């Protein structure tokens with residue numbers, strides 16, 4: 001029996017994608033081999049990576065003056081590549097500055113990594129209230145190299161409802177946990193990046209979407225494998241890319257297109273999140289710790305209303321254990337924040353959220 005997996009990542013993939021990958025496991029598209037066995041320089045693989053990029057461009061509406069890169073190292077390596085390529089300078093030159101808005105643990109990690117290569121300004125943070133809201137974002141000094149946000153905060157369950165105005169300063173965003181979940185105007189950004197394992201495919205591929213004029217700014221000492229210009233010039237084939245992961249992303253994009261595109265995903269995602277949030281509004285046992293107006297569609301944390309620490313822990317442990325016994329797995333919150341969290345990415349079916357909501361209601365009826 002397949003379980004409903006509410007993990008923040010790696011997370012569920014659409015069943016039709018897994019079934020197609022299984023059917024093509026030993027003979028992909030009449031090539032007589034698995035995609036895992038293909039040369040990354042072969043015509044068969046070239047067709048796969050080109051199709052994957054074309055589908056992504058179509059589904060996200062990526063303008064022609066942006067490049068799409070399939071890299072490795074996860075979103076975490078982008079925390080380093082972004083400042084190395086856009087904000088580092090040659091020895092002896094005056095250092096650059098960049099803005100980072102502190103909306104959670106990933107946003108903070110990005111800022112800490114950036115501070116190794118430039119002056120990382122953090123003019124706004126929501127840390128004072130456990131990252132339960134998105135702070136007001138001040139306009140940047142026009143000299144800044146970029147302005148970084150985490151569009152959807154996976155751990156705390158917040159998202160930017162509106163993008164900050166950054167003038168001529170390129171807006172850069174970590175979209176690891178919300179890519180393709182709802183409409184996004186790519187032309188508002190200079191740089192977008194996402195680890196694949198949440199909403200795109202298997203771990204091991206990192207997607208970068210970068211405006212052409214931002215490519216080629218890395219200082220000469222930058223390691224070759226960490227340079228956007230090298231990857232862009234080589235069509236993501238400077239070295240062996242994560243071929244099988246790119247192929248699976250292609251299948252996921254095919255599935256999104258067949259399901260109706262990003263608009264249909266967004267509608268489903270709003271319906272799924274709406275079911276959980278409206279239950280949480282009524283519940284006497286659980287509540288959402290996130291301010292209305294900045295609640296994520298993808299990651300939905302919830303905590304017991306109970307204020308006694310020991311009783312809370314007991315409710316949480318029992319909830320996670322009983323849910324798992326019923327095939328609803330990975331509902332524990334992040335190890336640093338506790339509570340519970342349901343991650344309901346594109347591939348989570350509506351029935352999965354319906355089952356979860358039903359389980360929560362029964363659990364509450366037995367408890368209160």
Ligand SMILES: *Cc1c(COP(=O)(O)O)cnc(C)c1O
Pocket residue numbers: 009073074075076077106150152153154174175176177195196198
């Ligand atoms: C999961 C996640 C990361 C870390 O991704 P890795 O691919 O493991 O490096 C960074 N940012 C956000 C928003 C995430 O959700």
